Amino acid sequence: MSPRTGANGVQLKKFECVLCDMFSTSPSSDVICRRALDELTPRFHRLPPELCPREKQSLVDRARERWEGRGLEPGRPDGPVVVDGRPSPWPFDPATSLPQCGCVRGGGGAVGNVRSAERAWRKEAQLANLIRCVLALVPEGVRGVSSDSPRAFRIVDFAGGTGHLAVPLALLLPDCEVVCVDLKKRSLDLMHSRVDGMVVSESVVDHKVHCQSSTLRKSKRIPNLHSYHGTIQSYESDFDIGVSLHACGEASDWVLRKCLERRASWVVCSCCCGKLRRDASNPYVFQSTGANEKQVTYPQSKTFASLGGCDNKVHTITAEDFDEVAKVSDYSQLGDIRLPKNACRRAAKSLVEWDRLLFTKEATQQLEDATAILAKMDPWEASCKNDILIGWLSLDTNPFGNAKPVSDPSCDNDFQIALDHLFGDQSSPGKTGRDQNDWTAKEAHEIESQIDEWVRGNREDYDAILRFPTRMGSRLRKLIHYTAEIKGLRHWGEGKKESDKTVLVSNRRI
Template sequence: MVGITFRKKTYVTVHLETYTFYKEYQDTHKMKVPLETFIAFCIFKYCPSTSVVLRFVPVKPTPEQVKAAVILAKENLVYMINDYEVPWPVAMCVYPVIMNDDLIVTGLCAVARHIAIFRTCGRIPEEHEEGLLGFRHSCLQAPNEVSIWTKFCEIDMIKAMQEITNAVELKELPKHLVRFEHHLRKPVRVHNIYKVARNIKKESVKAEQQANAGGKSTDGPETSGTRDPQPSTSSGPPASNSGSLQSVEEEESVEKLDKVEQQPSAELTESVVDEEQKCVLKSVDTDQSTVMSKADVTKDEGDANDQQQTAEQKPSTEQPANAEQQASSNQTETDKQVPTEKSSNAEIQALADKQTPNESGEGTSAAQRIAKPRKWKSLRKRECLIESTTKIEDLQVNHEYAEGPFLTLADLVLLPTYHVIIQTIGEQRFESLLPTTYRWYKKVMSLQKVQDTFVCYMDKFDIQQTTSENISLPTSEDVSLYKTDPKRHNPRKRIYTREEDIEAALSFIKEGMELPISENNYEPAFEWKDIPEYASPYAGFLPDTRAQRKSQQLENLVLAVLKMATDGDVIVDFCSGGGHLGILLAYLLPRCTIIFLENKVQSLFTARERIQKLRINNVFYFQCNLDFFIGEFDIGVGLHACGIATDLILDKCVQAKAKFVVSPCCYGSLHYTNRLIYPRSQAFASVPIVNYLCIAHAADQTHKEHPLAVRGARCMAIIDSDRARLAEEMGYKVTLMKLKPPTCTPKNDLLIGIPPEE
C-alpha cells in the first residue's frame, strides 16, 4: 500500500436553523423552524443526493420569529449540532448556509441552487429539459442586489408572509402579492420563446389528430412512398405546455426527418433549405407561398389535372424508353418559365393553363407525368409554424408556472410561502382576490413529486386562519417581474443632469463639508517581477492594455493594507470578482486569512483555480450577498465596488469595527433604498436628496481629457467626503487620497479608515 493515499470523501453540508433544541425534538419529533429552513429542507427532499447532508443548528429565537415559524414534523432522527460545533465560516453567515470544503454559500436562493446542482434523481416531465434550474441553469442565479425576481422570491415574499402572520387585524394584503398576480398575467419571457411556442403548437396538433383518428393520423390517404406518422412518445399530457415539449435539438431532428420522408422535388428542397438557413418567416401566407414557390405552383395544379386525365384516359403502361427523359426535358422547360415571386396571380394562372393538358391535347408532352400525392407532413409543418414577427402577447405561451411553461426552482421556493398565506387568509377568500395566483398554487400542489416532498410536510403546519372580515387589495403598479421586460418594476429612477441642475446642486455644498485630499506617500514594498505568475495581472488574465493600469490600482490598495495588517488578521475582499486583489494579499500575507466575498459563481471559480495553482491555503470563498455576511473581521477591502456596494462595505466595516481600504466606483448608480439613506452623514444632511443624486451623477463625468473632468473629480470627492464623515461620526479616522498615478483609472479616489481604539 506504499504510495497510496486515501482521501476522505467530502460532503456538501447544509446548515439549517431551528428554534427547537434536541431534547425537545426527541420527545415530540417536531421542530419549529423559520420558513427559509423549511424551504431548503423540502428542496433537499425534492433533489436527493448522496453528496449532500443536513445539519440543524438550534438557536434561541425572538418572539416575532416564533410567531412566523412553521412546524417540521419528521419521525426519522435529525442530526443537530451545538454552537461550538458550527464551523467558524458558517457562523459568519445568515442561515441557511452550505459549506463545501473551502466554499461557503449562503442566501436562500443560492443554497437552493447549490442543492439542485448535486441532484442525482431524474427530472419530472413538467420541468425544463435542463432541470429545475432551467435554460443554462440561470434560474435565480442573479443575486437579489441586482435581480428583482430573486429579491422577490427570497426576501419580499418572506416579509409578506411574516406581515400577514404577525398582523393582529389584516385589512390589506401586502403589495407583493398583487405584483405576482400581475406577473402571472404578463406574457411569458423565456429564452427562444418562438421555439417553445412552435413546440406547444406541434404537440397540440398531434393531440388533436390522435383524438380525431383514435391515435391514427388523418392527414390523407395512405399512398406508396408516404409513411404513417409516428405517435408521440413524449411523457405527460400531449396538449400540456410543459413536460411534453420537445427540445430544440429534438425539433430540428424531426424537421430533418420530415424532409427525408417527403422526398420533395429539387426546387422544393432548395427552397426549404434556403428558408431554414435564413431563419426568416415573414408570415404564414408568405411561408406557404415560399414552400409552394417556383415549379411547385405549376406542378401542384398540373398534378390535379393529371389525376383527372389519368382516370379518364388510362394510358398504356408501355411507354417509350426515353419517356422519362422527355418528361425531364419538359420539366426543364417548365422551370425556365417559372414566374418569380413578384409575378402576378394572373401570370401564374396563365402559365399553369399553358402547362395543363386540355381536351384537345394541346400543351401535353409525349409522356404523361405520374401524379404525386400531396405531402401530408409539409401541411402539418405549415400548421405548426409561427412567424418570428408575431407579438409575444399572441404566442399563447401562458404562465403555467412562475417563470413560464416549465416548473423551475422558483416555484418550489415560493410554494411554502404561498401555502402559509393562503391557509391564513382562507382558500375561497384568496381565490376571489387573486384568482391567477390561486390557479398557479393549485397546479403546483397537484404534482405528485411536490405531494411527496412538500405537501406531506406542509399538511402539518399549525396555521391559524385570520378572522378579519374585509381584506382589500392594495394599489400596485401593473408591471412585470421579468428583467427583460421593458415594463418591469424598476425602483431606480435615473437622474439626467443639465448644467444648471449641477450648478444648483453644488450650491448646497458649504465650506468645511468636503474632506481634504491627502497626499499618497506609500512607498513600494514589493517588486512585480518577484510576484508569481498566477498572483499577477500580467499573467494573461487581463488584456495587455489593462494589465499595467490594474497593477497600479492593486499596488495602491495592497500597500495601504500591508501597513495596517498584523499576523492573524481576517481580511475580507468584498466584491472580489476574479480575485486580483485578494490573491495578491493572500500571497504577501500568508499568516492572515483572506476571505473572497462574491455573489457570482464563475468569478469565484476563476479565483479558486489561480489560488490552487499557487498552493496557497489561507483563503476561503464566500458566495453570497453583502447582506448575508454577518461575521467579524479585521480589515475590509474593496476595489471599484459599484454604486451602493461601496456604502454596504463601509457599513459592514463600521459594524465590525474593522479597518477599511476602499476605492469606490459607479457614483451615478447610487439610489436610496430601505437599507441606505442618502446623504449618509449628518454633515451633509442639508443637501436635498435630488441634488445629492445629481452630484453623484455628475461624479461619473471623469473621462480622461474631458472638459468636465475637473468638475467630475470634485463631485466624486463630495460623495466620498459624505461617506468619510459618516465613519468619522462613528469614531473613525478617515483619510481621502488619490490613487497613484491618478491616470491608472478615472475612479481614483481611495478611502482609508482606522477604527477608534478599544
C-alpha cells in the first residue's frame, strides 16, 4: 500500500488508508464516492425510552416481594457508586430496590471482580443501558403479570460471566426465565455463590473437562435464574431475548446468529473487536477448550463487503481490509472518547458494528416487521465498547412502542470528524476550509469543562444562558456547538459580522 495523505496533509496510517479506500471511488483515490458515503456511513439511533418511573417502581415492588424472605441480603447501604461527582445512571435505588447480589458492589465490599469505584461506576452504567433495552423489549403483558404461554418468556444472557446482568434481570422480571450462559464454570459458580450462598471451592477447575458436559443449573434463591455451562454455540433451547455484554470477539456474532436462528430479539454490546482478525484467538475459548478456530468470516454482510468504493464497478472490502479495521477498532482511551483525537479509531469500531447491523438486516429481510438498529450507551463514558445492536422481529416487541426509532446526530458528528480528517471538504459538501473540526484535546477539554461547570452552577435554572465570548473563531464556535449537542443541551449562534459572532448554550435539553 503506497503512503497517502489525508485532508490536513498529514500522512495517513495504514488503517486510515483502508478506511479511505472504503469510501473512495477506487482504491488509492482521494475522490469520495457518494454511494459508498451514503451506504457505508454507520447510522445510529437513540436508545429505546426508559420505562416510566411508575412502571419501574412496580417492577421493583414486585421483585422485592419475591426476594424478601428468601434469605437474600438487602441492597448495599452506601447508595449508588459516584465517580467525579457523577452518580451512575443505575435506574434503581441500590439501597432498597435489589438485594446485594443484584448490585455491582455489595455493602462495603466488592462483589465479583469489580473492585475499584471507577470500574464499578462504568459497570453499573453499562448494565443500566442493557437492562433499559431489555425491559423495553419485554412485552408489557410479560412485564406486568404472569403470561399464560406454554413456556415462560426466556431471556438468555450469553457470555454472562458472574451474572452481573442475569441476576438483576431475574430479580426484576420474576415472570421471565433468565439463563446465564458461559463457558467458564468458575464464573457461573461465583454467580451461584453470590445468589445462593454456596461455598465455591478455590481449587482450580479443569475447564477442559467441564466444558464437555454442559449443564443447566437452577438457583435456589431466585427460582427463575438458571446457569448454563457451555459455549454460546452449544446452547440449543428456544428463547425470546438474547442479550450479551462484552462477549469477546466473534462470540458476539454467535449471539446474533443464535438470536436469528431462534427468532428472538437481541441486545448485543460487543468487545475485543481486535480478536475478529483472522490470526487472533478468543482467549476465553482458548483457555477453556484449547480450541482456536475461527468460525465466522468477516466482513459478514454482503452489502458491506461490496460497498467499498464505486468506480462504476464495485471493489470489495476484503478480509485483509477488515483485519486492519478490526485491529484498530479495539479502542480503549476512555478519556478521549468525545475528542477528535482517535476519531478514526472510533469510526473503525462503528464500521465493524455497521457490518454486523447490515448482516442482521440481510438475515431478516424477508420478515416484514423485523427491525435492527445500532445505538450507543448513555453516557458514552460507560465504556469505549459502547455500541449496542438492538433487534426485534415483531411489532408487539417494538421497544419504541408504536413509534419509530429516532436517529442520534451526536454519533453522526463523531463519524464526520473522521471523514473530515480523511477527505476534508468533500465529505460534507458546502463546508468551507479544511479540517474545521480538528480540535486539539486541550481545546475540547477546556470547552467541555466550561460547559460542565456552568451546568453544575445553573442546574435548576432553565432560563439561564451561557454566552461565550466573541472573536473565538469559527473553529472553536463549532466545537462549542458540537460539545453542547452531545450533551443534549440547546445551542445556537448569534451575531452577523465575524467580530460579533458567538455561541449561546441553554440549560434546556434538546
